[in-house]
Amino acid sequence: MVLEALVRYGAFSGSDDQVLGDLTLFVALLCGCIVIGHLLEESQWINLSITALIIGLCTGGIILLTTKGKSSRLLEFDEQLFFIYVIPPIIFNAGFQVKKKHFFRNLGTIVLFGVLGTLISFGIISFGAVELLGKLDTDFLELRDYLGMTKLKRTADVVIRRKGIQMIQDSIGAIFSATDSVCTLQVLNQDETPLLYSLVFGEGVVNDATSVVLFNAIQKFDLSNINSRVALSFTGNFLYLFAASTVLGVLVGLLSAYIIKKMYNGRNSTNCDVALMILMAYLSYVMAELFDLSGILTVFLCGIVMSHYTWHNVTDDSKVTTRHAFATMSFIAETFIFLYVGMDALDIEKWRFVSHSPGKSVAVSSVVLALVLVGRACFVIPLSMLSNFWTSKHDKISFKHMVTIWWAGLMRGAVSMALAYNQFMKSGHSQVMGNALMITSTIAIVLFSTMVFGWLTKPLIRYLIPPSQHFNSMSSSEFSFALPLLSGIEDDVPRIRSLTVLLKRPAQAIMYFWSTFDDAFMRRVFGGRDSRLDTTVLSKEGSDCDLQFES
């Protein structure tokens, strides 16, 4: 009633009914996606993201027809809202539910992929964009100049102008070199291919921190003219950012564990537990963004710490509730993203400007897609080989697995799209031919990679890594909460008995000492299950959960 009253009294414009109608249709479509996605769950070709994209495309088409080509979207969505509200629950839940054993055992490889890999891919795509797109059309070079000029307020200074052009090339590189963590969650199954999942998803998270540094570097330094000072500053910047984001995420996670353990001891209330966990996780994200850190890395680590400490301090009801409530929030957010992207793809405004040169649009999309394919191959294979040097025998990455890692990280989704919109569609410049071209190319790449690559991923994984061969396969009943942090490593190194062992296998030694410290101090202060107790009880408890979205 009250809303209605507000409308009646004229606080809203007459379009308020429109807003409500759009919201109603959008929520109804979300319900539809969930029901249809669930019915198609058994299919090996379709996953929820494809279902939502197709439903979005169909709805967009219908709206386009009924509005006679005026609009295809239900909700005009601000990119800011997307990063403030939709991304955090997805990444937090991923951290909360991640199999910590696999994540930490492969931390070295993940960081290598996420940092060095992103830089390699970024370099190749940026360089390729200049060379290939430059040859494709001189208009495009002019476009770049024009964009460079507008960004820098048409300052005639040649140096600044050259930097502007550089920034456009780099932003193409930065937009397309980033693995879309949300897409990865959709095509890989943590239970079926845990190593693969932890590598590709972990890469996506670390890669986010790299991107922040890259964006800063693009603005501060002339990357085409790298010298030792720039490289040093870049490295320092990266290390600061990585360390600060990690510390923030861990600190907020530990604080939540401490508060819930101390305050609520004995008379816990489920509402308070769950509300505090949600709010503090979100707090870590907004704080990180406020301090110009990587919110994604921070909230991911906060999720890990919460599942390791905080989760063990709450009531049994809270345990079940948090597990499923976080998964549900993430599930709704993911469905929301793909539905929105599907609808948005048909927005007629963007396509109108490229309609008289469809060939060029296809060419640009193909070139960028090819660069993404090549750029990823150029780092996955060499870096996997490099990582094979130091990993233990059963964590080695075979060629088939390299192909799978390469393939599974190819999808570009909602995050890429939001960045592209923002980069190429500000202050009315979306009507500039070149900008429209870049946006339609991004849409084409997102749709093609999500639908074609996403569609082929499950069969490809089944073909390359038959279920019986899933390396490091764990029974699906094994639940990450039932495992002490790093317990897998602990098993590998029963006891460090001499300095020789420590020097020979430093990584494992560090893990061993951490595990001892965790049991002796951390778990006492911040709560958490004693790893030496009741594993059977907990793994039994976890056996009936269906947390992962079966894609």
Place this chain on the structure above:
Amino acid sequence: MVLEALVRYGAFSGSDDQVLGDLTLFVALLCGCIVIGHLLEESQWINLSITALIIGLCTGGIILLTTKGKSSRLLEFDEQLFFIYVIPPIIFNAGFQVKKKHFFRNLGTIVLFGVLGTLISFGIISFGAVELLGKLDTDFLELRDYLGMTKLKRTADVVIRRKGIQMIQDSIGAIFSATDSVCTLQVLNQDETPLLYSLVFGEGVVNDATSVVLFNAIQKFDLSNINSRVALSFTGNFLYLFAASTVLGVLVGLLSAYIIKKMYNGRNSTNCDVALMILMAYLSYVMAELFDLSGILTVFLCGIVMSHYTWHNVTDDSKVTTRHAFATMSFIAETFIFLYVGMDALDIEKWRFVSHSPGKSVAVSSVVLALVLVGRACFVIPLSMLSNFWTSKHDKISFKHMVTIWWAGLMRGAVSMALAYNQFMKSGHSQVMGNALMITSTIAIVLFSTMVFGWLTKPLIRYLIPPSQHFNSMSSSEFSFALPLLSGIEDDVPRIRSLTVLLKRPAQAIMYFWSTFDDAFMRRVFGGRDSRLDTTVLSKEGSDCDLQFES
């Protein structure tokens, strides 16, 4: 990172860091409220709403000092967002967790209070506002004229102008005659005083439907000149709205039960269950608002139907998760409201305009507050007596209970405030002296009623109705999910054996037939526990839950 990148690339204004900073502080304050609220839970004087209000006031004061009087608020909050996002989870959860037995047994009294009571209170406050405020100051009458003029675009037509004045009087009546359901949830405890809770809260829900009709009536008819045609139209309007809202809520609830029962039979996924329940409940709310019905009534009934049917079709994990996740959402939303109202109350802009006539502001607040007190007393006591004629002996309302019902419904909170803002502060008119006066008076009434009335409610209830005397008291372990809908009534009427009984006690007879129909048909189709089975198992299951926020 991505957000940071967007900022860097200039998509947001420089104030984006400001937005993030405000968001961070606000989330941190919410966490603080929850922790402090929990620590003070044992206190019999303080409840969460008072804690949040005080924290909000203190923070507002600090911000006021640090910004040197420029602002006291962290977030500028659109009333539209409030009604679209914050109210629905609170009302849905109330429906989902309400003790259906008490609610339906007292349905007659609840409807009487919600419809006739609201009309009486509305009439008294509107009439009183004209008489008393008119005598208080002729400026105020001029203000009313001015407001009437602006609203009607300064049309010189006297009839329309008179109607504009009428609307202002009526809107004062409509804003203050409505019991704030959110406040009621904060001061009454469903476990301690179930009848009281169901009467006052139920009144708040039904009253919402009445308000929609009232607002429509204010616009369509000249209420100062009521004839039989107007009264008939008003009644018809009300019946349509009440019936349509009810049907919509029930239908969406049943649809959710049917979908979850049919689609997911055997292989339920907790994510899908929970997501569908949340989304469909929200769908019912936005649909109701879209069709100009009472969203609050609809989502409340949807919650009742979902807890009666849908909830029984989901997995055990989903049962625990929905119970607590819905309660947590509601909990966060309530804390959010009171924190925001506290901060907003110190907004210097509003107070500046009344600072040179503080006496007038105090006088207006006192008059309106007195009218609220009188208006409520004028319907609670006569209508309670009326209802005592037909209720069975142990549901009769004693004088002490009448006083408690009168008192517990006195609080005016965030809903009143949002309506007042909207009414008196649009398109820059907040700088008009009279508008500022009405807004500051509303703030004063909200703060006073929430803090003083809210503070005294618990001791008053304890004094009037000592715990041992709590009528219809149920053990706190008894959980509404464990009870079949209307089972209480069923117990009263073991079997309807003759037409005489049916004619003598028609309400109970209807309830009996409904209960038979529910068991024989509804539960078969839509799921839900058979009332004749396993009551002990379920009531045991429900015994360890701590759903209600202990205020």
